Amino acid sequence: MTGNGRAPRLAVFGAGVMGVGIATLAVARGVAVTLVDVDRARLDTARARLRHELRLAQMMGALSPGGAIGDLRLADAATAAADATWVIEAVTELAGLKADVHKEIAAVVAPGTLRVTNTSSIPVDxxxxxxxxxxDLVGIHFMNPPYLIGTLEIVRGPRTGERAMSAVRDLLSTLDRRGIVVGDGPGFVTSRLLHRMINDAANLVEEGRASVEDVDALMEGCLGHPTGPLRTADLIGIDNLVDSLWVLHERTGDEGCRPGELLLRKVAEGEHGRKTGRGFYRYGAS
Structure with a gap:
């Protein structure tokens, strides 16, 4: 219960892959969730997608059978988040769009409410x-799928207050997640390392040095990477990966973060990974 005697509620802005994944994690822990998206078509499918993710979570042992499931509300306006204990923004990796959403959130929530940006690369400050x-603004980099990956980055910006950091700790305790606090800056730690590596892996395939399968097999068998960089790209979403690489390139000047031709071609052809059924690998019915 919160200090005012009400059960806590999490508001999640964005009903895309990450937004639904974060909502799934929360309701699986018994937390009430308000999922907000202005795209009615995407919102209309959100409940079914969340149920599907819950089934996957249970099959993979991330959700105890018979556990309490939190209430899910769907809304297409920011005002629905007015009673939220915590708010997480999980919209597209575009700084201007994220800023606009946070202005809307700040206008409706109570003063002091924790506002989280779920970002893989945009500096919190x-x-x-x-x-x-x-x-009141903190960065959290949830990994996909959020209900399977128990460790995440907490990004404290130079202006983030101690009250917000305390609220983040409460939120992650409620979600049963381990947060590691890192410094602010483009890509933080994980994306700064991982996304450049994936870009290099895709460039090696484009050069004809090795196949997709062999690149992943070498990274798994020789270096202990759990899935290989290119299968990981499919899980992240190749379109999301390219957006993050552009953020890194623009803000660091690192040419190694300029998205390679193979990644750009896959985005243009709609091969975005698991969510579209095809990326570096094929998924679903053949």
């Missing part, structure tokens, strides 16, 4: 400079 009450 870049957003903080454009939104009200920057002391």
């Amino acid at each position: 870049e957003l903080a400079g454009q939104v009200p009450s920057p002391e």
Whole structure:
């Protein structure tokens, strides 16, 4: 229960892959969730997609059978988040769009409410400079799928306040997740390392040095990477990966982060990974 006697509620903005994944994690822990998206078509499928993710979580042992499932509300307006204990924004990796969403959130939630940006690459302070009450803004980099990966990055921006950090700890305790606090900056730690590696792996395939399968097999068998970089790209979403690489390239000048031709071609051809049924690998019915 919260300090005012009400059960806590999490508001998640964005009903895409990550938003639904975060909502799945929360309801699986018995937390009430309000899922907000202005795209009615995407919102209309969100409940079915969340049920599917819950079934996968249970099959993979991430959800105890018979456990309490949190209430799910769907909404197409920011005002639905007015009673939220915590708010997580999980919209597309575009700094301007994220800033606009956070302005809407700040206008409806109670003062001091934790506002989280789920971002893989955009510096938290870049957003903080454009939104009200920057002391309430924290970055969390949830990994996909959030209900399977128990460790995540917490990004404390220069303007993030101690009250917000305390609220993050409460949120992650409720979600049964381990957070590691890292410094702010493009890509933080995981994306700065992983996304450049995936880009290099795709470039090796494009050069004809090795096949997709062999690149992943070498990284798994020789270096202990659990899935291989290219299968990981399919899980992240190749379109999301390319967006993050552009953020890194623009903000660091590192040419190694400029998306390679193979990644760009896959995005243009709609081969975005698991969510579209085809990326570096094929998924679903053949």
